[in-house]
Amino acid sequence: MTTPEWDATPPPTDPPYGGPPYAGPPQYPAPQYPAPQDRAPQYPAPPSWGAPSWGAPSWGPPPYAPPGYPPPGWGWAPSAPQRPxxxxxxxxxxxxSTLLVLLGTVYAMAFSALLSLSRGPDSGVGTWVAVVQLALAALLVVGGVRTLGGDRRWQLGAAAVQLAMSVYWVVVLTDIAPSTVSGSVVVLPLLYGALALVAGGLLFLPDARAWTARRAAPADAGG
Incomplete structure (x- = not known):
């Protein structure tokens, strides 16, 4: 008994159920791809913005300034000269001196009233002295303010009046005061005179004269 040769038998071409003949595996067409392009891709050109409306900044080097000072244009302005x-x-x-003049006026009027009661109406000082003292106090205030502003003439005039009133009070108090207190009552008038001399002398120092001259120069030029 021999074994059948399976490989020698050809495969059937017709199915056993009577269908159409077998045509083999389906045939698919090969995909069609476009041919490659040998050039760079084309991109749209970038937009052109143009120059800014405020203009190109100028960053040039800052102008020269003296050492220790920021250059002009950086929020710096020269300050006014300081008062000496x-x-x-x-x-x-x-x-x-204004305070002392007011205090001395009150003191002199009270002292004059006491003398009038003890020695008679003609022993005290007159009312006009109080008026002059008040006017001197106002002149001293104006003179101090004007001196700070650069005009020393008002204070020099007030110092002259203050010195004259000091001499007047020394003479009057020495004459009308009792001998036991004549030395103490002239202390305040002498202090008046010392303040007047010192204040007037300060205004004649070189620094004060130069500063007042600089302050007076623009006013003379404008006038």
Missing amino acids: GPVIGAAVLAFA
């Missing part, structure tokens, strides 16, 4: 010490001291002495 003698000018400030003279104004302070003027305001201090």
Whole structure:
């Protein structure tokens, strides 16, 4: 008994159920791809913005300025010259003299009233002295303010009046005061005179004169 040769039998071409003949595996067409292009891709050109409306900035080097000072244009402005010490001291002495003049006026009027009661109406000082003292106090205030502003003439005039009133009070108080207190009552008038001399002397120092001359120069040029 021999074994059948399976490989020698050809495959059937017709199905056993009577269908159409077998035509083999389906045939698909090969895909068609476009041919490659040998050039760079085309992109749209970038937009042109143009120059800004505010113009191109100019960053040039800052202008020259003296050492220790920021250059101009950087929010810096030259400051006004400072008042020298003698000018400030003279104004302070003027305001201090104002207080002493007012205090001396009250003291003199009270002392004069006591003399009038003890020695008679003609023993005291007149009312006009109080008026002059009040006018001197106002002149000292104006003189101190004007000195700080650069005009020393008002304070020099007030110092002259203050010195004259000091001499007047020394003479009057020495004459009408009792001998036991004559030395103490002239202390305040002598202080008046010392303040007047010191304040006027400060205004004649070189720094004070130069500063007042600089302050007066623009006013003369404008006039």
